[in-house]
Amino acid sequence: MTKRTTCRHGHHFLVSLPEAWFSLQSLYLLRPWEIALHVSQKNDGLANVSSNEHQHYLWTILPSLVMASVGLLFGRMNFNTRSLAPYAQLKRRTGALFKESMTMDYLDSLTTTNIIRSIRARHFAVLATTLAALVSSFLLIVASGLYSAIEVPHQISMNFTPETTFYRGNSADSNQISGMVVAKEILQKNLTFPRWTYDELAFPELSMDMPSNETENLYVDIRMPALRAAPACYFQTGSQLQWNFTKVNHGNELVYQLSVLAPSMPCSLTDQDMGSTSLTSSPVLLKSQGPFGQSRILPCSNNFSANTATLYIWGNIENDSAEKISAMTCIEAAETVDTPTRFQLTGFDITDDHPPIPDDSSARSAPNFGVPWISWNNLHVTGDIAKNSNLDGFFTALVMGKYAIPAENLLNPNSSDMVIKAINRQDRILRAQVFSDYSRSAANGTLGHTHLPGNITMPNRLRLSQDAVSTRVLEALLASNLILGIVGSILMNTDHVLPKNPFSIAAVASLLADSNILARYETVMGDPNEQSLGHAFFSRCRFFLGFKEDMSDQADPWQISEDSGCQKYCIYLSERGGETIWGNAWV
Incomplete structure (x- = not known):
């Protein structure tokens, strides 16, 4: 066997x-x-x-x-x-x-x-x-x-407690002067608004139940009531306005004197028993020709505690006569308006990037709040204007301050709307500072358990x-x-x-050692590594990988018996008489 x-x-x-x-x-x-x-x-x-x-x-x-x-x-x-x-x-x-x-x-x-x-x-x-x-x-x-x-950003809901409120102050209280000084710095030197105020709004002070060291770089959005001035004004010009203009001796110099007949207006918009304002104000003394602007107080005739009125007069003096004179009488009042506000913590600062925007539809009168009387001389602007200027402190800030309008508008009747708008805004800004400094007091439980809901935002999360x-x-x-x-x-x-490692020399050699390729390759003449010979010599051969019978003892190594068993796994070739086999069958 x-x-x-x-x-x-x-x-x-x-x-x-x-x-x-x-x-x-x-x-x-x-x-x-x-x-x-x-x-x-x-x-x-x-x-x-x-x-x-x-x-x-x-x-x-x-x-x-x-x-x-x-x-x-x-x-x-x-x-x-x-x-x-x-x-x-x-x-x-x-x-x-x-x-x-x-x-x-x-x-x-x-x-x-x-x-x-x-x-x-x-x-x-x-x-x-x-x-x-x-x-x-x-x-x-x-x-x-x-x-x-x-x-x-991440928001946390929290309740805030008002710690201060606004009250009817004593009109004789001199603390309003400090508010006027701050207002002057805001209007003329671009000072930022103090804490708890912004533009024409004054806010109550708030507190919250959170450690200050945990609120750094956070901000809170809250809808809260703010106090602002809400004057009722009546404008007159041309034939509507009665005035008297003369030259008088004032001390050792000759000056112009202007008297204006103001309209009779109620001292209170809600209480008719407060009486009416005085029809005449103290005369306006003007030192030179040119544009002028003055403000005067119109006291109430029969009630000292009633709100006063303010008379604004502006126009031009040319050729010893007054021309283009306009006047506006304003009854001072206050109102509360709900204002969505963003405070920067920990100091509750209001930044210019997110100014508070009042909801005018929520405005409601503050009838029990007394608007303090303001002397515009407290602005102390005499050093900022010419010695013979006909502009008082209020109008100097109006044409030279942070929110200034051109002085030529005082001479042009067609610019009256712009002048009126500027006067109202500046008046509200000034009074907001007076409210904050003069009319603020501790709540002391008077507000009960009132809380204002707000949302604290962590922007850097x-x-x-x-x-x-x-x-x-x-x-x-x-x-x-x-x-x-x-x-x-x-x-x-x-x-x-x-089943063998193709990167092992021994494994690859075993695939060839048991095959008939080496025996056939021995007949190749020349360099055995020459690929051109391989192409020429094996061009008619087909190569197979699989089990092949050991035929080393057979006379014809190229003859494959169909009944021979597959015993060795190797690479082998097949070719016969110019005909290539197909599998194990000749074709």
């Missing part, structure tokens, strides 16, 4: 991990990222993070490590496919020609070269895995920008956010890898191509 040697399968040289199964596992990476994106968009981020820059590297490194691992595994799949592609050609029933297998090598070429060569050779498994590896190289780039820390664009790109890349990996695995199952 002839002794036969049986060659059994050993362990695969690669980890036995079906590539199609691994490609399907990448599908599970899509779901957590999609869920995380939904949570991030719904909650304005995944979680709060600190401003520590070292921690910021975590959400850059971790996704990158995951994608780098995915890229390495797809690279392993591609390497397996490229290294085993020549052997896979030999396992076909028809075998492979010399140029299709024995001279083919996808391991020593660039990616683009392998793509072109695989297309030409119709090795679509190599094409699919090479494209998958190429796509995987972009996963790391996209993953590095997947997460970032963004500032997302950092949230870990997942970028939607990066997520979609990453999902597209992973889906592409999934499809390419499955296609490559279906076209070539690398676990069943070769």
